[in-house]
């Protein structure tokens with residue numbers, strides 16, 4: 001039945017008529033909810049097989065080889081390199097890996113094959129001479145596939161698995177090599193647990209795994225059909241009930257149809273699984289395989305060694321994009337261009353303060369608000385942490401000026417300058433790059449193109465008649481004309497302010513003052529920030545000079561210019 005909305009548009013069909021809820025698992029004494037992941041699983045990359053079979057243009061040799069090298073460099077010890085009986089490309093790649101791939105002794109090549117004799121034979125040919133390769137065989141066991149794809153009952157489906165297991169075991173013995181075995185009751189999540197158990201146990205009996213050669217029993221979430229807790233229950237149930245558990249490695253192979261592949265994998269690891277098959281950044285059929293990088297880095301941020309080297313995530317991204325001919329979205333966990341970036345004011349403020357506190361604490365532990373991982377740990381820089389648009393606040397602007405240009409703005413100046421930036425971002429409606437923020441700061445406070453006054457030079461001497469009083473004589477420009485002004489005070493700033501106040505005919509006083517050396521674009525110059533009470537209200541000026549007194553006086557002139565401009569409206 002089709003529902004119709006009040007607008008007359010055709011709505012979605014009635015959910016309960018078209019779909020049904022996934023049944024709950026009867027496991028009242030489940031233990032996984034109170035477990036945590038404290039060691040890394042055995043990782044197996046399936047980029048070159050499950051990832052590859054989902055691509056518009058499957059990988060040729062070069063794209064495969066480049067991905068393969070990355071996977072080795074990241075420390076994968078098990079790599080599913082393809083489906084050699086399916087295509088000449090995959091067959092040739094398997095041969096290349098065996099003969100020329102430089103596979104370290106502790107790495108097993110894994111290949112996938114259906115339970116079909118001619119394909120199994122070809123698979124053994126592809127692996128001749130390989131070191132401890134894993135033959136991964138599978139057949140679909142779900143109720144739906146039994147009914148509509150294979151037209152067989154459980155016994156018939158079990159027979160497919162058993163026949164293949166026998167053939168593979170015999171061929172391995174005949175070949176005399178040191179083979180390892182993996183069996184997947186494919187579409188496990190659509191299979192009744194008792195059926196998956198019966199078929200898996202039948203395979204285990206034939207393979208007869210030992211402590212030295214355990215069977216990998218891969219329980220795939222071929223299609224993610226339910227909430228992650230259900231997958232965890234299924235895995236805990238299988239771990240408890242499977243025969244010969246001590247000689248069986250329970251492996252996960254989650255897909256991401258509901259967008260919860262990572263959560264499902266994590267809960268299933270808590271439920272007792274030993275191994276995970278997945279792909280870099282989650283490429284794979286439909287919505288992908290589980291993202292092993294996110295899994296590994298999730299572990300890392302919990303203080304667990306993930307046993308996968310993700311320290312050069314930019315290289316990983318580049319290889320992913322080259323080999324898969326796909327782009328990684330900006331928000332993808334840990335790797336997306338924007339995942340370490342805050343645009344919004346309060347986040348920027350917190351990050352700014354967090355980074356400062358971290359520097360001061362000088363401890364190894366990472367704790368910065370809004371950043372669950374130190375970008376440096378995956379080879380990203382701090383450069384893009386804070387970016388400025390109309391959602392940004394003073395903290396973010398101050399962060400950029402400090403980190404990129406070494407300008408340490410006092411708090412009130414941050415507030416004042418934010419208004420200048422806000423005008424621009426509201427007008428333009430787009431992001432403002434750091435250089436424009438810096439140039440804007442220099443223009444508003446230091447260069448002041450077209451401003452009425454300019455500081456040129458000054459000299460001071462003690463008033464012989466009044467010891468302790470300094471006489472300041474300064475040269476300024478007023479609308480381009482050179483003027484000499486003179487004033488007296490306790491020091492150069494005081495004397496200069498008195499001179500300028502008299503010259504302009506209004507009072508200027510210092511409310512606050514700070515200075516530091518410039519680290520950017522100027523050798524040994526200092527910058528002075530001067531907050532002044534003026535008839536137009538409290539305003540900042542800034543001055544840059546190699547002489548600190550001159551920088552201060554330039555800052556006074558800058559504030560006076562801003563007061564004059566404000567008074568003019």
Ligand SMILES: CC(=O)SCCNC(=O)CCNC(=O)[C@H](O)C(C)(C)COP(=O)(O)OP(=O)(O)OC[C@H]1O[C@@H](n2cnc3c(N)ncnc32)[C@H](O)[C@@H]1OP(=O)(O)O
Nearest residue numbers: 050053083085086114115116138139140149150160186222
């Ligand atoms: C969930 C997964 O990712 S599983 C992996 C899937 N990956 C791939 O399929 C990629 C590579 N595959 C291929 O290139 C091809 O499918 C090949 C070369 C393996 C086989 O090709 P073909 O035999 O021409 O065709 P096709 O795949 O359609 O064959 C399906 C037949 O195999 C049977 N079959 C499918 N899977 C299996 C299996 N695991 N074990 C035994 N038989 C199987 C089907 O029931 C069907 O039988 P039917 O011909 O009697 O109806």
Ligand SMILES: CC(C)C(=O)C(=O)O
Nearest residue numbers: 138184186220222253
């Ligand atoms: C072959 C199996 C493990 C598979 O790829 C899947 O179920 O997704």
